[in-house]
Amino acid sequence: MKFTEFRVILQSKLTQNHMSDIASKVRSIIVDKLGVDENEVTPEASFTNDLGADSLDTVELIMEFEKEFNLSIPDDQAENIQTVGQAITYLEANAK
Amino acid sequence: MRRVVVTGLGALTPLGNSVQDYWNGLVQGRSGAAPITRFDASKFRTQFAAEVKGFDPENHMDRKEARKMDPYTHYAMVTAEEAFMDAGLHQFKIDGERAGVIWGSGIGGLYTVFHEFKSYFEGDGIPKFNPFFVPKMISDIAAGYLSIQYGFHGPNYTTVSACASSNNAIIDAFNYIRWGVADLFITGGSEAAVNEPGVAGFNAMKALSERNDDPATASRPFDLNRDGFVLGEGGAALILESLDHALARGARIYAEIGGAGLSADAHHITAPHPEGLGATLVMRNALRDAGLVPSEIDYINVHGTSTPLGDLSEIKAIQNVFGEDAYRLNVSSTKSMTGHLLGAAGAAEAVASILAIVHGTVPPTINHFTDDPAFDPRINLTFNAPQSRTVRAALSNTFGFGGHNTSVVFKAYQA
Structure with missing residues (x-):
């Protein structure tokens, strides 16, 4: 294998790890804050409709994501994070 | 005016975590005071208090709910539940519109205030207050939670008069029943001030006993060498009913409120x-x-x-x-x-x-x-x-x- 190929493979592995790491952290925050079972936390699960969150829970979740991933989520973008999958996608794209 | 009776009791105290344990402690003449375990009190003038012991709110409610409540609200929920069950109300269909909650707390969520402020002052100046900070802290929230728990739509609020707070709650509930405004109340009070600002604040007033070498004998009312009160915490709940309401459902009556x-x-x-x-x-x-x-x-x-x-x-x-x-x-x-x-x-x-x-x-x-x-x-x-x-x-x-x-x-x- 050429060195450059190795680098590509390594990089994609790192990225994958980075991604699954974010997803698993997001899931564990949701389990912790909403007191739900881990297998309920599917990508399409909505915080309010499926996981029993009220408006304050949702605010707290966003704040926990900000704290965990050291970023600031503007309100207009936070409004679009309503499912587990949306949270993971947003954080994978924006987390440092 | 209608007669008012007491039909249920609940208690979570430094002497025990149920009415029975509390009463046993009282007649055995036990002291609930001991060195403080809630925080490191080694630099405090008073290093002991009468704490509630062996209490975990998660044995009584799910973790998600427990996390949103200050300890003073945990004490309210647990004592009210004991009183509610003791009165046999779980086996009775209550008219929620005729049932209320009046709770007493002198301070409310002091623990919550202290820790939220602490993390702000330790932070970078950007406020990251938890969205549950206000509803955890405010001293009326226990009454609100209790109304939700039991579906009581009658009068609902908290009385605040420092150390007289829960007597004021009992008196208000008593009045509303005898005036015919409601038939049944959960009333009582809770407090959870064994924390840094609670102890240091009363210390600064020189209100607390400083008998650190012998906490169990520090609270000695009427003794020549009494030197201040011992800070305690906990809660107690009473079910009050109009006599007619209690008789109609065949309730056990502990006592009547005379006035x-x-x-x-x-x-x-x-x-x-x-x-x-x-x-x-x-x-x-x-x-x-x-x-x-x-x-x-x-x-x-x-x-x-x-x-x-x-x-x-x-x-x-x-x-x-x-x-x-x-x-x-x-x-x-x-x-x-x-x-x-x-x-x-x-x-x-x-x-x-x-x-x-x-x-x-x-x-x-x-x-x-x-x-x-x-x-x-x-x-x-x-x-x-x-x-x-x-x-x-x-x-x-x-x-x-x-x-x-x-x-x-x-x-x-x-x-």
């Missing part, structure tokens, strides 16, 4: 009136409201916090009101065992007074070592051991900073 008194010292923000003026007025008001004369009271559960001035003025007031009858009745301060539960004191002592009537036993004032010549020795302060006597009626006093005085008359129920 209640309210007054103010109008003297000083924290010091009691030296002649016990407000305390005199409040006991007179309570007796008049109950239609009783002094000779009909057999027991006074005093405010008796173990402070040099407070104990003196309360005894003067008892002598003012009761005259020669002051030498016939029993007086005791259960704070000698529980410490001072602040806003929950009235409710915890209501439970003690009611059970004194039920069991014919007056719980003691423990930790009496040296007589104080300021007190007339003919007054039976029930020192060190419980006393058996028929208690036809008991008066329960609580007084709060600000000069708020409250007194409730409980009497044996007679059809």
Whole structure:
């Protein structure tokens, strides 16, 4: 294998790890804050409709994501994070 | 006006986490005081308190709910549940529109305030206040949670009058029932101030005992060497019902509320009136409201916090009101065992007074070592051991900073 190929493979592995790491952290925050079972936390699960969150829970979740991933989520973008999958996608794209 | 009876009790105290354990502790004359475990108190002037022990809110509610509540609300939820079950209300269809909650707390969510402020001041200046900060902290939220838990749509609020708070709650609930506004109340109070600002704040006022070498004997009301109160925490709950409502559902009746008194010292923000003026007025008001004369009271559960001035003025007031009858009745301060539960004191002592009537036993004032010549020795302060006597009626006093005085008359129920 050429060195450059190795680098590509390594990089994609790192990225994958980075991604699954974010997803698993997001899931564990949701389990912790909403007191739900881990297998309920599917990508399409909505915080309010499926996981029993009220408006304050949702605010707290966003704040926990900000704290965990050291970023600031503007309100207009936070409004679009309503499912587990949306949270993971947003954080994978924006987390440092 | 309608008659009002007590049909359920709940308690979470430094002596035990149920009414039964609390009463056992009272008649055994145990102290609930010990070195502080809630935080490192090694640099505090007072390093002990009467803490609730072995309590985990997650044994009573799910973690998600528990996390959103300050400890004072945990205590409210758990004591109310015990009282609700004790009254057999889980087996009865309650008309929610005729049922209310009036709760007492002197301070509310002090723990929550302290920790939220602490993380702000330790942070980078960008506020990251938790969205549950306000609803956790506010002192009315326990009443709100209880209404949600039980579906009670009647009157709902919290009374705040420092250490008189839960007596005010009981009195308001009593009034609404006798006036016909509602048929049933969950009432009582809770407090959770064994934390850094709670201890340091009362220390700064020189209100607390500093007997660090012997916490268990530090709360010694009426003893010559009393040096301040012992900070306690916990809660207690009562189910009050109109007599008709209780009879219609075949409820067990612990006691009847005979009447209640309210007054103010109008003297000083924290010091009691030296002649016990407000305390005199409040006991007179309570007796008049109950239609009783002094000779009909057999027991006074005093405010008796173990402070040099407070104990003196309360005894003067008892002598003012009761005259020669002051030498016939029993007086005791259960704070000698529980410490001072602040806003929950009235409710915890209501439970003690009611059970004194039920069991014919007056719980003691423990930790009496040296007589104080300021007190007339003919007054039976029930020192060190419980006393058996028929208690036809008991008066329960609580007084709060600000000069708020409250007194409730409980009497044996007679059809």
